Amino acid sequence: MNKETREYTEGQVIGGFLNSKNLELISQLQQDDFQIFGNLFHAVNSLNQIGELFRSTGTLDMQRIAKKSGENAATIGKIMTEAQTFAHAQYISDLLHERIITICGKLARKEITEAEAVKQINAAKISESHPLRSMGEYLVLGYPEELERRSKNKPLYLGLQNVDDRMKGIAPGELLVMAGRPGSGKSTLALQCAANIAESGHKVIYITLEMPKEQIADRLIQRFTTLDRKKLRFGDVDENDCNTINVSADFAAMQNLFIDDKTRTLSQIRELIKSERPEAIFIDQLSLLQPEEKRSSLREHYILFTHTLKSLAMQYSVPIVLLCQLRRTAENTFPALSMLKESGSIEEDADNIILLHCYENADVAIQDFPDFKNERHYIDETIKGRYYALHLAKLRNESAGSTPAIFNGKKYRFEDLRCTRQTK
Helix, strand or coil, X not given: CCHHHHHHHHXXXXXXXXXXXXXXXXXXXXXXXXXXXHHHHHHHHHHHHCCCCECCCCCECHHHHHHHHCCCHHHHHHHHHHCCCXXXXXXXXHHHHHHHHHHHHHHHCCCCCHHHHHHHHHHCCCCCCCCCCCHHHHHHHHHHHHHHHHHHCCCECCCCHHHHHHHCCECCCCEEEEEECCCCCHHXXXXXXXXXXXXXXXXXXXXXXXXXXXXXXXXXXXXXXCCCHHHHHHCCXXXXXXXXXXXXXXXXXXXXXXXXXXXXXXXXXXXXHHHHCCCEEEEECHHHCCCCCCCCCHHHHHHHHHHHHHHHHHHCCCCEXXXXXXXXXXXXXXXXXXXXXXXXXXXXXXXXXXXXXXXXXXXXXXXXXXXXXXXXXXHHHHCCCEEEEEEEXXXXXXXXXXXXXXXXXXXXXXXXXXXXXHHC
């Protein structure tokens, strides 16, 4: 990059900071990032840190900046005049950097001259952003773009027809919470949904904080075969069993599913999303996330966790499914949102919440869902299954409700009640 191009770019970034008066992100840049205006950046950053960047009137103290940086006030004024006003200067820096790389690539391949490169960079100015935009302007200029974005980012479906019909899938930017008591099957349900999404051609990352990859592999093998879980657990398989696995297991369908049993913190999750760009991410589970800084209570940790995960979902336009536990009060009773551990932040930040309830016996299940009666022999005798209710306790776009489900012990998977006859 020649000197003129570098000077223009660095001036845009620093001028953007000064014009917007939004200096929260300035700490993410370093003096070494600036070859021409390094001293000016250092002066602005230093004065901002000690609270002396602005006069009491709220205007920039140009003389103080000039004295500390060694630049004259006229140069600083010119930078501010030529730069655009931006709400987030780091975003501008990244965007300009990407554009400059493209232009410089053309220059290196001798597709354009240096003069043309400078001209293109000057033409690549971003239009001034306003902190507020009228709804009339948005409907004319912004909403068509939003509809186009939605057409390209369709909701992802969990693969349980009754749930998908009510919830309409999980959309990019949404946080879905699945909760249940320990041993209720929430990990099994989440893994099943993750596999369903992966089979439909979407990249899915399943972060497991509770079980190693090997146990997850066992459950996925059971998804495709009828091998006994105990056989897989202890490796008590013969040649016929191995042939069954090789013939029955649709390994190609799992090419889009990635299991991560190393990630433990919010910053690691952020980096994972940035580097891998998944189309959905599952986290099993909230209580096992490791805090990076000490807080006074579990409630404060949960608030930080759920707020951050919702923010990540929106920032990277990816749906996040978070598993949580229900309190002991949920034992042998129909679950409610108040039974979520530290339920305040979870309930507030989640777009959709599914609560798992395993019935203690068939008679109680039939009282809630009479259709179970027609499937009782299939559940009790054929698949040695269990009766479930999936309580959709909070839905972003629909009213809350419950749907019956069956846990197939042989296939180690959940089935819709109305679909069981097809899965015998």
